[in-house]
Amino acid sequence: MKITATGTKEKKGVENKNLNSDTSLNFIQNIIEEDLKNNKNQGRVHTRFPPEPNGYLHIGHAKSICLNFGLAKQYNGLCNLRFDDTNPTKEEEEYINSIIEDIHWLGFDWEDRLYYASDYFEQLYKWAIKLIENGKAYIDDQDSEQISEQKGTPTKPGKESPYRKRSIEENLDLFMRMHAGEFPDGSRVLRAKIDMASPNMHLRDPVLYRILHTPHNHTGDKWCIYPMYDFTHGQSDYLEGITHSICTLEFEVHRPLYDWFLDQLINGNYRPQQIEFARLNLSYTVMSKRMLLELVEQGYVTGWNDPRMPTVSGLRRRGYTPESIRNFAEKIGIAKRENIIDVALLEHSVREDLNKKAPRVMAVLNPLKVVITNFPEDKTEELETENNPEDPGMGTRKLPFSREIYIEQEDFMENPSRKYFRLGPGREVRLKSAYIIKCENYIKNEKTGEIIELHCTYDPDTKSGSATSQRKVKGTLHWVSAKHAIRAEVRLYDRLFNDEDPAGKKDRDFKEFLNPDSLKIPDNCLVEPSLKNIKHGDKFQFQRLGYFCVDQDSISDKLVFNRTVTLRNTWAKMNK
Ligand code: ATP
Ligand code: MG
Numbered sequence: 001m002k003i004t005a006t007g008t009k010e011k012k013g014v015e016n017k018n019l020n021s022d023t024s025l026n027f028i029q030n031i032i033e034e035d036l037k038n039n040k041n042q043g044r045v046h047t048r049f050p051p052e053p054n055g056y057l058h059i060g061h062a063k064s065i066c067l068n069f070g071l072a073k074q075y076n077g078l079c080n081l082r083f084d085d086t087n088p089t090k091e092e093e094e095y096i097n098s099i100i101e102d103i104h105w106l107g108f109d110w111e112d113r114l115y116y117a118s119d120y121f122e123q124l125y126k127w128a129i130k131l132i133e134n135g136k137a138y139i140d141d142q143d144s145e146q147i148s149e150q151k152g153t154p155t156k157p158g159k160e161s162p163y164r165k166r167s168i169e170e171n172l173d174l175f176m177r178m179h180a181g182e183f184p185d186g187s188r189v190l191r192a193k194i195d196m197a198s199p200n201m202h203l204r205d206p207v208l209y210r211i212l213h214t215p216h217n218h219t220g221d222k223w224c225i226y227p228m229y230d231f232t233h234g235q236s237d238y239l240e241g242i243t244h245s246i247c248t249l250e251f252e253v254h255r256p257l258y259d260w261f262l263d264q265l266i267n268g269n270y271r272p273q274q275i276e277f278a279r280l281n282l283s284y285t286v287m288s289k290r291m292l293l294e295l296v297e298q299g300y301v302t303g304w305n306d307p308r309m310p311t312v313s314g315l316r317r318r319g320y321t322p323e324s325i326r327n328f329a330e331k332i333g334i335a336k337r338e339n340i341i342d343v344a345l346l347e348h349s350v351r352e353d354l355n356k357k358a359p360r361v362m363a364v365l366n367p368l369k370v371v372i373t374n375f376p377e378d379k380t381e382e383l384e385t386e387n388n389p390e391d392p393g394m395g396t397r398k399l400p401f402s403r404e405i406y407i408e409q410e411d412f413m414e415n416p417s418r419k420y421f422r423l424g425p426g427r428e429v430r431l432k433s434a435y436i437i438k439c440e441n442y443i444k445n446e447k448t449g450e451i452i453e454l455h456c457t458y459d460p461d462t463k464s465g466s467a468t469s470q471r472k473v474k475g476t477l478h479w480v481s482a483k484h485a486i487r488a489e490v491r492l493y494d495r496l497f498n499d500e501d502p503a504g505k506k507d508r509d510f511k512e513f514l515n516p517d518s519l520k521i522p523d524n525c526l527v528e529p530s531l532k533n534i535k536h537g538d539k540f541q542f543q544r545l546g547y548f549c550v551d552q553d554s555i556s557d558k559l560v561f562n563r564t565v566t567l568r569n570t571w572a573k574m575n576k
Contacts, residue, residue, distance in 0.1 A: 026334040028067070028275055032075055032244060041243045041270055045077030048242050049103070050084045050117075050233070053095040053217075055289035056304040056311045057102045059325070059346065060280040066329035067277070068246055069108035080240055081110040085118050086232050088216040096217075098304070102312040107322045113240075117232050118218040120239055124227045125179065127235060127265050128190060128208055132171045136264055137208060138164055139174040140191050147189070150196075151204055157197035158204045164193065178211055181224045185211050190225075194260065202257045206230060234258040235265065237272035245272045248279040249338065278335040282343045284495040285310045286503045286510055300514060301496070307551075307562045308496040308518050318493065319539055319549025319564030321357070324350040343495065347565045354539055354547045354564065359387040359394060362432065362478045363527040363542040363561075365490060367406035369482065370454045372437060375403040380481070384465070385433035397530055401434050404482035406526055411477050412451055414442070421475035423454065429475040432543055436462040436473055478543040485526035488559040491551065492520045531559065539564070 025033065036043055047068040051061060072079035081103065085091050103110075131137035140147060140163045152158035166174075175190055177183065190209035198204055208231040215221045237245045251258075255274050262271050281287065286295075287310060295301045295309070305313035315325065328349040332341050381401045387394040407423070416424035423429050428438045441455040461468045494517055499505075502513035531540075538550045546566040554560040 027336060028071065028244070028246065028277065028334055029074075031273075031275060032071065035243070036075070044241070044243055045072060045075040046080070046241050046243045047072050047077065047246060048080040048082050048237065048240060050082045050236075050247075051099050052084045052087070052090075053092065053099060054087070054090040055095060055293055056098050056313055058287055058289070058292065058312065059282065059285075059310045059315065059328075060287045062102075062106060062312055062325050063280045063329045063332070064246070064248075065103055065106055065108060066326055067334065069103075070329075071244070071246075077243075078113065079108070079110060080113040080115055080242070082115040082117060082236060082240065083218075084229070084233070084236075085116050085216070085218055086227055086229055088212060088214045088226060091217050093217060098313060102316075105316060105322055106312065106325060115236075115240060116218050117236050118216060120232070120236050121219060121223055121227070123239065124232060124235060125225075127261075128175065128227070128231070129172065131192065131208070131264060132175060132190075133168060134264070135168060135193065137190055137192050138166050138171050139178070139188050140164075140205075141188050143186055144189075147191075147207070151201065152196070154199065154201060160196050161191070161205065164205070175209075178209070178225050179223075181213070183211055185213055187211060192231075192260075200253060200256055202230070202254050203260070206257060230254055230257050231261065234261050234272065234274070237274075238262060238266055238270075241270070242272045245274045247274060247276055249276045249336075250279075252276045276336075278338050280332065281338065281340045282310065282346065283340055283500045284343045284497050284502070286497070288503065291503060291510055294511070298511075300511065307491070308493055317549075317552065318562055319354070319547060320350050321353050321539075324353040327353065340501070348568075351547065351565055351568060354541065356390055358539045358541045358547055360385075360389070360541045360543055361528050361531060362399070362480050363488070363490065363525065363531075363545060363548075364406045364408055364478065364480050364485075365492075365522045365525050365545065366409040367480075367524055367526055368409040368412060368451060368454065370405050370407055370437070370456055370479070372403050372405065372458050373440070373455050374457045377403055379403070380484070383433055383463075399433055399528060399530075400481045400484040401431075402481045402483055405431070405479045406482055406485065407431075407454075407477050407479045409451070411475075412439070412442070412454060414444070414451065421473075422477060423456075423475075428473045429477050430462070430464070430473050431458075431479050432476050433464050434479070435459060435464070436471060478545070480526050480528050484529045486529055486532060486559065488525050488527045488531070488561055489521060489553075490525040490548070490561045490563065492522070492563045494518050494520075527559065527561075534559070541567070 032045055049065050049068045069079045140161050150159040189207045191205045191207050194203045194205055196204050207228055209225045209227055212226050213224045258274050296304055301309055304311050305317050307314055307318035328346050382398040383401050384396050385399050386396050411422040413420055413424050423439045425439055428436055430436050435458040437456040437458045439454055439456050442451055443453040444451050462471050463469055495515055496518050497513045498515040499513035502510040534550050536550050536552050540548050542548050547564040548561040549564050551560040551562050
């Protein structure tokens with residue numbers, strides 16, 4: 001299935017969906033409502049978001065965050081944040097801090113329920129001993145290669161390890177000595193004793209513990225054996241009282257193992273339930289942390305928060321709002337089958353939100369000088385203009401107008417076609433919030449063909465908003481006053497990849513599909529003077545050019561803007 005987001009059709013679809021969202025539940029909500037009806041877990045709903053702190057959060061994680069925290073909120077429940085930190089080699093404090101910042105920024109909070117899977121190492125160790133004592137786990141002295149050779153294939157049963165029949169006493173002794181640090185990395189593992197012929201590969205005596213003489217971010221050098229993800233996750237859910245343990249589809253095949261551990265280790269009438277949903281895949285985007293890390297480490301982007309990255313911090317820097325991301329997550333819904341969402345839908349969400357919130361201002365990316373020959377040389381006229389036509393409450397501001405202004409180079413054509421409604425010799429346009437001007441003459445560099453300057457006249461009777469302004473023309477241009485405008489660096493982003501599915505090509509490296517034009521910075525951008533005192537993160541609509549956000553690199557004498565997204569179809573329409 002594929003959702004496309006094009007034109008007005010998409011808008012309609014979105015509106016319908018919003019109307020329906022109160023009445024139609026997704027399949028996870030159905031499960032929860034059924035559980036509540038049956039008073040399962042005494043009517044509690046408790047979810048968790050369990051990131052591994054080995055990278056920054058991306059938009060896929062944001063979907064999972066919105067889902068887990070959203071369900072807790074909807075059903076008066078709780079949602080925990082749990083760092084799934086079982087692998088000491090890849091995890092860093094920087095990632096933990098960024099994850100905390102990003103979830104808060106998205107608008108969610110876990111109150112005092114911040115946990116680490118490593119908080120449970122002691123209990124997990126006891127549970128491992130219990131499995132050994134019950135004859136359900138054994139120490140295997142083989143290395144990982146030998147173990148995987150014996151795994152078999154989905155259609156061919158595996159081979160039992162020669163160590164599988166070790167006595168409980170010997171297993172206990174070896175496990176304690178593993179724990180005491182007597183053995184080198186990789187020399188032994190603890191495995192569950194389940195079924196080497198199971199059609200589910202995950203039940204073929206999975207590894208529970210490995211030896212790693214590596215200090216852990218959270219537990220220091222207390223441990224030199226570490227539990228595997230599968231042996232940790234369900235039990236952590238149990239310890240935290242999680243009722244609905246929501247994860248992505250690739251864990252569906254792990255579910256029997258999740259349940260097997262709980263069967264062996266806990267009794268009582270409460271147990272968490274694992275529920276899988278389809279992960280978010282976005283067109284023109286890679287989402288795996290391994291690939292994102294590669295882009296960062298090899299310098300294809302400037303960092304995890306490069307505005308081209310699909311990370312939460314990248315989107316934030318790009319100018320996305322938390323609301324736009326939450327709305328996106330709501331719109332795409334929850335599915336049981338893998339799909340790819342058109343990245344245009346994400347772009348639509350931020351456009352929709354900023355349309356309501358962002359003040360309109362004028363900026364010119366590629367300036368072309370225009371002299372208004374009948375406007376007095378020393379005069380500056382202050383024109384009143386509204387900040388946002390979508391929201392009159394946002395007020396108005398003054399815009400200086402003078403004899404020399406800049407317009408966009410591409411808003412003039414020497415030999416325009418009939419359908420080009422911008423400037424050409426002898427043609428008229430309206431300057432946004434100002435006057436109608438007419439192009440009387442132009443200066444051209446005969447060698448290069450470059451247009452250097454336009455000479456225009458303005459019609460004083462056509463002032464925008466005034467009672468005398470009756471005349472209409474087809475084209476309206478944005479502009480800035482030459483002597484008032486300020487220079488700015490404007491970073492124009494395009495998609496990071498020029499292929500819809502960069503990660504999904506057999507035998508091709510995803511980096512082959514990097515878009516060489518994903519960042520362009522025109523040389524001489526100018527913005528209107530009201531932007532002098534802006535701060536990081538402020539967002540604007542540059543008239544006709546898109547939505548822009550003040551970048552963290554911006555300092556008082558060098559403004560830097562990121563283009564969040566273009567305005568839909570503006571240029572497409574004008575070029576027709
Ligand atoms: P990646 O595959 O990008 O490396 P991961 O699944 O290893 O991600 P975790 O830190 O383990 O990353 O993920 C934390 C939670 O976010 C998990 O519950 C996982 O299922 C969920 N999650 C990860 N990627 C997506 C996605 N693309 N869409 C929805 N949920 C996701
Ligand atoms: Mg994971």
